Amino acid sequence: MEAPQYVAARVQRALAEDERTHELGIRVDVRGEQLFLRGQVTGDERRALIADVAGEAAPGLTVRNEITVMEVRGPGEEEKL
Amino acid sequence: MRELRIAAVGDVHLDESLRGRYRERLDDIEEHADVLLLAGDLTRHGTLEEARVVADEFRDLPIPVVAVLGNHDHHSDLPAEIAFMLSEAGITVLHDDATVLDIDGVRLGVVGGKGFGGGYAGKCASDFGEPEIKAFVGHTKRIAERWRVALKELQADRRVVLSHYSPVKDTLHGEPLEIYPFLGSYLLAEAVDAEGADLIVHGHAHAGTEKGVTPGGIRVRNVALPVLGRAYGVYCL
Ligand SMILES: [Fe+2]
Ligand SMILES: [Fe+2]
Numbered sequence: 306m307e308a309p310q311y312v313a314a315r316v317q318r319a320l321a322e323d324e325r326t327h328e329l330g331i332r333v334d335v336r337g338e339q340l341f342l343r344g345q346v347t348g349d350e351r352r353a354l355i356a357d358v359a360g361e362a363a364p365g366l367t368v369r370n371e372i373t374v375m376e377v378r379g380p381g382e383e384e385k386l
Numbered sequence: 387m388r389e390l391r392i393a394a395v396g397d398v399h400l401d402e403s404l405r406g407r408y409r410e411r412l413d414d415i416e417e418h419a420d421v422l423l424l425a426g427d428l429t430r431h432g433t434l435e436e437a438r439v440v441a442d443e444f445r446d447l448p449i450p451v452v453a454v455l456g457n458h459d460h461h462s463d464l465p466a467e468i469a470f471m472l473s474e475a476g477i478t479v480l481h482d483d484a485t486v487l488d489i490d491g492v493r494l495g496v497v498g499g500k501g502f503g504g505g506y507a508g509k510c511a512s513d514f515g516e517p518e519i520k521a522f523v524g525h526t527k528r529i530a531e532r533w534r535v536a537l538k539e540l541q542a543d544r545r546v547v548l549s550h551y552s553p554v555k556d557t558l559h560g561e562p563l564e565i566y567p568f569l570g571s572y573l574l575a576e577a578v579d580a581e582g583a584d585l586i587v588h589g590h591a592h593a594g595t596e597k598g599v600t601p602g603g604i605r606v607r608n609v610a611l612p613v614l615g616r617a618y619g620v621y622c623l
Binding site for chain 2: 324327329330345347348350351375377378379380381382383384385386
């Protein structure tokens with residue numbers, strides 16, 4: 306059986322290199338038969354696409370998509386330097 | 387001399403699916419800021435289609451917009467074409483050079499470019515060994531030298547450096563230590579410290595933190611959108 310670290314590394318590389326995602330900021334963890342994805346993205350579509358690409362790179366594992374979709378708030382407080 | 391309000395954001399990573407979403411946050415920007423700085427990674431894959439979305443989101447704002455590109459904007463090998471498209475939309479794109487804006491009689495100088503990696507003092511790649519390593523480190527060295535010259539020649543009342551990669555470690559806090567050499571280089575901070583500036587803004591480190599300082603005491607702000615969690619940061623000088 307392939308060591309889980311190598312599976313996670315392959316998924317991370319796929320997310321960065323696959324032209325559908327080019328996503329560098331997602332944390333990937335493999336625990337048993339489960340593949341956990343964590344991080345923040347800007348939309349639901351992107352969140353789903355990342356799970357697709359991750360799933361393809363690790364067939365047989367159950368993808369647990371824990372990525373959150375970030376809402377961009379207004380500018381908020383200014384800082385005086 | 388009046389206070390300048392500098393708005394800055396990076397890593398908006400726009401594509402067609404996000405068209406219009408960012409623009410709605412910019413409606414009243416002139417009430418909050420005098421200038422908007424874009425710290426690179428404006429697109430996802432560096433394509434012209436995505437660059438068109440960026441141009442449309444940031445065109446015709448009531449305040450000037452100055453940008454640098456990021457590594458994602460280089461992915462399709464079209465940085466010059468992207469920069470041209472943005473400049474057609476009225477955005478000033480810096481490539482290791484400077485621009486001076488007149489804001490109600492106050493001259494704001496902005497120096498910058500993409501920057502590059504290599505790591506931080508004592509734990510960094512050096513200009514030694516295989517040609518691939520020398521090319522990597524040499525790229526950063528040349529960039530830092532161009533920034534130093536641009537800052538030396540800059541005639542302005544306030545000086546801001548705009549980068550994509552980080553000049554300091556402080557603002558990387560939250561990123562894995564192992565990837566620091568790919569997130570920035572101390573050579574960038576060293577060049578800015580040598581000539582002086584009032585503020586450095588950068589992006590790229592999505593999991594980092596907002597606030598840091600160079601060894602010479604210049605304030606650094608990581609304005610990557612996922613770090614800010616708000617449309618842009620505003621810094622008053
Ligand atoms: Fe980015
Ligand atoms: Fe980046």
